Amino acid sequence: MAEITLNNVIKRYGKTEVVHGINLDIAHNEFVVLVGPSGCGKSTTLRMIAGLEDISDGAISIGSDVVNDLPPRKRNISMVFQNYALYPHMSVRENLGFGLKIAKHDDAVVTERVNEAAEILGLDELLERTPAELSGGQRQRVAMGRAIVRHPQAFLFDEPLSNLDAKLRVQMRTEIKKLHQKVKTTVVYVTHDQVEAMTLADRIVVMKDGYIEQVGTPMDVFNHPVNTFVASFIGSPPMNLLPAVIKGGQVVFVDGKSLPVPARLAACVTEGQEVIFGLRPDDLTPVGHGIAESGDSARMTLDVVLSEPLGTETILYTSIAGQEAQGKMFGPRNVTPGETLEFDIAMDKAHLFDAASGRSVRVD
């Protein structure tokens, strides 16, 4: 069993605190993705789990053991690095078997495990090559192979796909997911790409400035962001966030235009409260071009400034109360800049955040 527990973990470099007492429970076999912008402390957290960074305070447990003072080699974990970190003077076979040889396994065991990993990852033909003779995707697979041969308690991935081109990234993402389903091990995966996070994770941990902002399943984080940061970070294109005030049961924007307060949030706001109205582009659609009929919808007439056709949908750039907003047109037709369209606003999907704290007004 390899649960990973972070209990009030703090990391300081000199006097600068970069990770501020984070708490996280990762279940056995769970795929957890740490996601956040550069400098949010996600890689530092991963490196602390790996033992490559000392922790300044708190405790990290892997399985039932507190591993604070254990060196990486005694934590029984594997790690895939952003730049692969393959050993260039060794063949693929030697790279894969290196950890097993260090652990003094019999040659027969090494050969068997290396062949097993090579088969899982389709590396059979490449075993005698050196890393220099491999493509980016192949190197990535070798790095993953090196991680799985040791049958570790947990895999740690540090932005493993960020050096690959877009197409290969999608392909490797699928392979990583398949691999997890096959080897069933706890995975902690760090990325700044929210699409990777959404597609891979059992649970997403959104981090910012050394704090955990939200932990939840991808859909939970997408549908119920706890604050404006999570709302704007998860989802592409990002959620539209528009400042407004609650007046007489209406969300009144700065230009005086208004929408009714979403019914499900009516009890969560007070008269005169300054709020941020959040709406995903998927929920701002020209009439007749939405995904599904919304139970609680409102309408607004808006000018289209720019359109970006993507084939199955078109992203429409418009403006609400002087703020840029993006909508989507499903089942698209040609839209010319300057065209005025009537938009459906799915109020049952809309969000309200307190303007002062940035936190969602929803209490649940």
Next chain:
Amino acid sequence: MNRSLRKQVGAVATWLLTFLLMVIICVPGLWVVLTAFRPNGEVLAKPPVWIPENPSLNNFAKIFGYGADQVAIPVPAYFANSLIIALTSTVIALLIGMSGGYAFARYRFRFKNGLFLGLMLSRTVPGIALSLPIFMIWSRIGLIDAKMGLIIVYVAMNVPFTIWLIDGFFRQIPKEMSEAAQVDGCTRWQAFWKIEFPLAKSGIASAGIFAFLTSWNEYALASNLTRSTDSKTLPVGLMDFTAQFTIDWAGMSAMAVIIIIPALILTFLVQKHLIAGLTFGGVKG
């Protein structure tokens, strides 16, 4: 003048200039080698004789004491001294250089930049400027005419350079390699020895050659600090060919060839390590 003609003229001019530079560099060496095989009388002949008319190994035989007309110069003893001093000082300088270079490349510690700068500044002091103080100190602690005395001096001379060179090579190796090895089960030392050291081998070999050649060829300090066959090195031994009124140019050249050969062999042996780029492919590319 059209473009292709201009290009050709440029190429020829470059070739000629390169050839001229190579001649300037090579002719003295060639002269020494040729002189080693000619009789002394031919050395100062006018007009000069470039190619020895009767090449022979007599000069080599003489300096090893096999000639009838020459008092033997203790070349084997000098050779052994040179070898012991150069090898020992190189090994020590490399060990310190590897540790220091690794520390500067991988660790953060107080006064790191200042220390590094200090080491580099020490290279700016001409060795000969230190000969008097070294002589005074060495004479008080009994290190004059001792191999150890020269070894210490050469280690001190070589360490800043080896640290600087090896530091650069370790910096080129991504630290993730060592981290990957540690996650794979290595101790820090194993990660160094099995991963980083093999990748920095070319740098360490280059540093070793430079350190060896510096010690092997050094004359000024060695001539101050050595007295007898106990510690005299080959370059100092060259002066044995000068008498009050004569210089045995041919014998001196033969000995110079003996000095050159080990350096050439060493460079030849390790030249493949001098070609860097071993780390290519291990990281993104």
